[in-house]
Amino acid sequence: MNVVPRVCTICERYQKIGNYYGVPACCACKMFFKRAIADNEMTSHAIPTKSCRMQCRECRLFRCVEKGMFIIPESTFNVNNYDKLTSLLVNLEHMQVVRTNKLETMHIFTNPSIEEIAWNGRPKFEKRPKDMTMDVTEWSFMCGITAIDYALNFPHIAELAVYDRKLILRNCFFYLALLSDALRAVTNKQDSLSFPDGSDVIPPNTDEVSDELKKRIRITLVGRACELQITKEETYLLSTIIMSNPSVADISPAARKSLETNQQIYTSALFQLCQAKNGASGPSRFVDLLSLCHKLENTQACFGYLSMTCAQNRNPVCMKKLFDH
Ligand SMILES: [Zn+2]
Numbered sequence: 001m002n003v004v005p006r007v008c009t010i011c012e013r014y015q016k017i018g019n020y021y022g023v024p025a026c027c028a029c030k031m032f033f034k035r036a037i038a039d040n041e042m043t044s045h046a047i048p049t050k051s052c053r054m055q056c057r058e059c060r061l062f063r064c065v066e067k068g069m070f071i072i073p074e075s076t077f078n079v080n081n082y083d084k085l086t087s088l089l090v091n092l093e094h095m096q097v098v099r100t101n102k103l104e105t106m107h108i109f110t111n112p113s114i115e116e117i118a119w120n121g122r123p124k125f126e127k128r129p130k131d132m133t134m135d136v137t138e139w140s141f142m143c144g145i146t147a148i149d150y151a152l153n154f155p156h157i158a159e160l161a162v163y164d165r166k167l168i169l170r171n172c173f174f175y176l177a178l179l180s181d182a183l184r185a186v187t188n189k190q191d192s193l194s195f196p197d198g199s200d201v202i203p204p205n206t207d208e209v210s211d212e213l214k215k216r217i218r219i220t221l222v223g224r225a226c227e228l229q230i231t232k233e234e235t236y237l238l239s240t241i242i243m244s245n246p247s248v249a250d251i252s253p254a255a256r257k258s259l260e261t262n263q264q265i266y267t268s269a270l271f272q273l274c275q276a277k278n279g280a281s282g283p284s285r286f287v288d289l290l291s292l293c294h295k296l297e298n299t300q301a302c303f304g305y306l307s308m309t310c311a312q313n314r315n316p317v318c319m320k321k322l323f324d325h
């Protein structure tokens with residue numbers, strides 16, 4: 001292990017640095033992260049302020065997660081290692097906190113394509129000005145790019161070859177964004193798909209598209225998610241299963257193998273969670289959750305039809321390169 005003194009990615013002190021949980025860090029930060037996740041020592045999720053500068057535990061943990069520290073599950077889950085599942089869920093919860101914080105308070109002022117992100121790594125976020133107007137284009141873009149940033153926080157996605165990473169991100173980011181929107185709708189007791197500020201996901205001036213199609217976009221997924229009352233833990237695991245899809249066309253055999261292994265791990269985690277929370281009806285809960293994927297596909301297809309129809313009428317819905325094919 002490399003022990004030449006360097007600056008720790010987390011605490012920024014000059015220390016002996018090793019590669020811990022995927023990030024060049026000092027031993028103290030490694031131990032801090034391990035205790036926070038594996039021992040679930042921290043239950044509060046305070047969002048760091050600029051003035052704090054890492055002085056509190058919340059900021060330090062936020063930074064660990066933001067910089068990509070992740071305790072990789074090493075094997076599939078079963079009834080005998082439920083404690084490992086608990087720490088995975090704690091880790092995923094902290095990742096979601098980082099993602100939500102970026103979506104609600106940060107912005108990206110460039111217009112990268114998925115290919116550019118696959119080459120250059122996770123995008124750089126900046127503070128969103130308080131008076132910035134968020135329209136459908138900006139919200140769609142931010143929901144999409146925070147989903148991509150979230151996926152790249154997983155080592156098995158970040159470590160894919162550039163070409164594979166591009167295909168995997170393109171395949172999953174819209175689903176991840178939709179699933180997160182659906183969870184927010186369930187949490188906020190809304191019956192329609194909307195952006196974080198509650199605004200409608202359908203752009204104005206789209207009269208050329210039928211109300212029936214718009215209705216399907218708004219309620220197909222959310223309606224089912226509300227019926228099932230999906231929980232955040234279920235959503236985190238389902239998202240990870242979706243991003244680890246080994247069936248995406250044209251990926252390399254090496255990527256396929258790695259994704260397959262990871263998808264099995266997260267699928268077993270979801271199954272164990274269903275068993276633990278639902279007892280005898282665990283298996284049917286598991287099937288119900290996986291069937292949400294059809295609603296995701298359906299909603300994405302409707303969005304595709306909407307933007308295609310509007311583009312034909314010289315009324316593009318979203319000018320961001322993220323959504324290019
Ligand atoms: Zn450190």
Ligand SMILES: [Zn+2]
Binds near residue numbers: 048055056057059060
């Ligand atoms: Zn702080």
